[in-house]
Amino acid sequence: MKPFRAAIVGTGNIARRHAESLRRIAEETGEVALVAAADTDPDRLAAFTAEFGIEAGYADAEALFAGTEADLVHICTPPGAHVPVALAALEAGSHVVVEKPATLTLAEFDRLIEAEKQTGRYVATVSQHRFGSGALRIRELLRSGIAGRPLLALCNTTWFRDQAYFDVEWRGRWDTEGGGPTMGHGIHQIDLMLSILGEWTSVSALARQQARVMETEDLSLAHVEFAGGAVASVVNSILSPREESYLRFDFEHATVELTHLYGYTDADWRVTPAPGHEEEVTAAWAAGPSQVRSEHLAQFREVVRALRDGTAPPVSTSDARPTLQLIAGIYASAFTRSAVRPGDLGPESPFYRFMQGAGPVW
Incomplete structure (x- = not known):
């Protein structure tokens, strides 16, 4: 089967754990490939894409969604930017893995749940x-x-x-x-x-x-x-x-x-x-x-396994909301x-x- 095409939005410190984990899974099973990243800081983006061998780099999430078809988008921005990026990713047809707190409020979280229903895509919250x-x-x-x-x-x-x-x-x-x-x-x-x-x-x-x-x-x-x-x-x-x-x-x-x-x-x-x-x-x-x-790698392995099975990846919105x-x-x-x-x-x-x-x- 083809590997899941993964992208990362936000290339700060936490994004490195995501990229390292995805690279490890790629080496272990070949089930995922990190193909794109986006960041508003061009120098940070350039260093990140070079380090992890990522072919496509974009100045923002909007450009990434327009230029790359991703099966899975990892959101590693500051918390206040999580929701608009997640909603755009779902609308673009991608599943989402978002750092916690996934949203700043319960109202925003329920917007993600509604977007899941409308798009048929899943949101998983990092809870390693x-x-x-x-x-x-x-x-x-x-x-x-x-x-x-x-x-x-x-x-x-x-x-x-x-x-x-x-x-x-x-x-x-x-x-x-x-x-x-x-x-x-x-x-x-x-x-x-x-x-x-x-x-x-x-x-x-x-x-x-x-x-x-x-x-x-x-x-x-x-x-x-x-x-x-x-x-x-x-x-x-x-x-x-x-x-x-x-x-x-x-x-x-x-x-x-x-x-x-x-x-x-x-x-x-x-x-x-x-x-x-x-x-x-x-x-x-x-x-x-x-x-x-208790690290990102352990959870991301389960995320990939769930997507292969066509089920909601952990930690699902119903698990994370409480x-x-x-x-x-x-x-x-x-x-x-x-x-x-x-x-x-x-x-x-x-x-x-x-x-x-x-x-x-x-």
């Missing part, structure tokens, strides 16, 4: 932490019942970004990033947590401008309740000199912990069985998948000082169209 072998193991522990019911979770993204980071024009703004660390940084761990614990039912939160000068929050804390009965504490910070991404899941029969920063391996997980369940839990964990890093909805809920709760449920975030809510709602007033 779902695909490492550790995440596969913990979901299997749940599915098999060996872990027992989920009871408590901790989901901490405590990173550090100095003021100079937010002095870049498009950072720390509601209209270009959709939020602060809750949206742009903690989303990675929040997404992994939801992929394990499932449907959330209520959130109570606070958000603050604690130290950085910018429009958005630099810190948020949330208490989340889940349909299965579990509760979680979620912390998002870019004020923490000792950086860490930490998730902890306390099940009836085991505690499972993950400590990493921007990506994990099997060595970053720790499992502690409850008394009386040592042998069963340890054996099940050891028997699970192994040696798969993550964005919970982030909207954190902001809504913080700025209204009340608990928020998913049903409170429909089109009638100001937080459906703007993550900051009608405010905030700091």
Whole structure:
């Protein structure tokens, strides 16, 4: 079969991970070929196309869609540009892989869902932490019942970004990033947590401008309740000199912990069985998948496989929307000082169209 023709829009730092992953898949299976790229910076575009042997380079997405027929378009622009590029790609007949946050608001996300239906093409959101072998193991522990019911979770993204980071024009703004660390940084761990614990039912939160000068929050804390009965504490910070991404899941029969920063391996997980369940839990964990890093490559392999099968590639819009909805809920709760449920975030809510709602007033 012919390889999928892939293109990348935006050739900054994150685009390199996309290109490297696509090149690896091309070497492994020949199922994909990176044929085009676009960027408004001509020097950056020239360096990128030369490094990855890309034949066609374009000054913008519009020119790329006019000049190249791509089966798959990877969107690696700053977040505020995701939606118009994605809509144009779908209209051009391409499937889309978009960095997260895929959109800045729930309203924009629902526009993508509607465009999928109209064009018959798919949108996948980059959520690479779902695909490492550790995440596969913990979901299997749940599915098999060996872990027992989920009871408590901790989901901490405590990173550090100095003021100079937010002095870049498009950072720390509601209209270009959709939020602060809750949206742009903690989303990675929040997404992994939801992929394990499932449907959330209520959130109570606070958000603050604690130290950085910018429009958005630099810190948020949330208490989340889940349909299965579990509760979680979620912390998002870019004020923490000792950086860490930490998730902890306390099940009836085991505690499972993950400590990493921007990506994990099997060595970053720790499992502690409850008394009386040592042998069963340890054996099940050891028997699970192994040696798969939580990186773009793992997800993109599954994207290509799904497209070959004619199915929605992971992470589909239906899978990704609850993550964005919970982030909207954190902001809504913080700025209204009340608990928020998913049903409170429909089109009638100001937080459906703007993550900051009608405010905030700091």
